[in-house]
Amino acid sequence: MYNKVIYFFLVFNLVFFGIVGCTTETSATQEMAQALMKLDNNSDLFLFESILYKKVKTVNEAEFKSVDATLYGEISMEHNKSTKKFKSGMATVLPPGTKLFRSIEHPEYVYSREEGNYTMYKSVPEG
Template sequence: MLIRIFYFFMISSALLSITGCTSETSATQEMAQTIMKEDQNSDIFILESILYKKVETINKEQLRSIQTAPYGSITSSYEKKNTFQSGMASILPTGTQIYRSIAQPEHVYSNDRGTYTLYKSVPEG
């Protein structure tokens, strides 16, 4: 019986070390951290593991001329001490709706209380 308990703990320890109880950051998160270190006023967010950066503010008519689909929403705000996570934004408030362009999937648009902004995905590397 003692041998079984010993083996159980050995296997459990091995599995925990293999699956990793680490807090490594992805390349996308590292890019976001770098951008924020270079310019704390950067307007960026991560959604579905893709980093987006503000290109320009647009008006309602411009947004209406683009075919979009709902893409998600901002779920948390970036704080300097934290690591960027998916759903987190540096400027956009929590709850802001994000829409993806059908013709150009690298372009997404935010609707923050009637202010519309174009963001473009930031390629890794």
């Protein structure tokens, strides 16, 4: 009987921590996104690979071409006010399908390209 109780707690803990440990975005990232949106309702943010990015500035084509960048991915979902949680691939302003390019020399910078316009984003550190 004693062995069954120990076995139950071991299995329960493995399952519980496996589920909790497999979340893709940390609560700190979620809190940071919510705080930035609360400060500015028009925040230009996106979450990609568990990293939150915030708009820095718009750049012209010549400036974008001077950056050694590689395709990073694309926005897959739009965040709206009814969506409580930010998910990877979700953006507040950029529409789904927007291509993202990551700087090779400075990986904290990501650029979006939408209809010939380029925008620079910087990763937002947690904490």
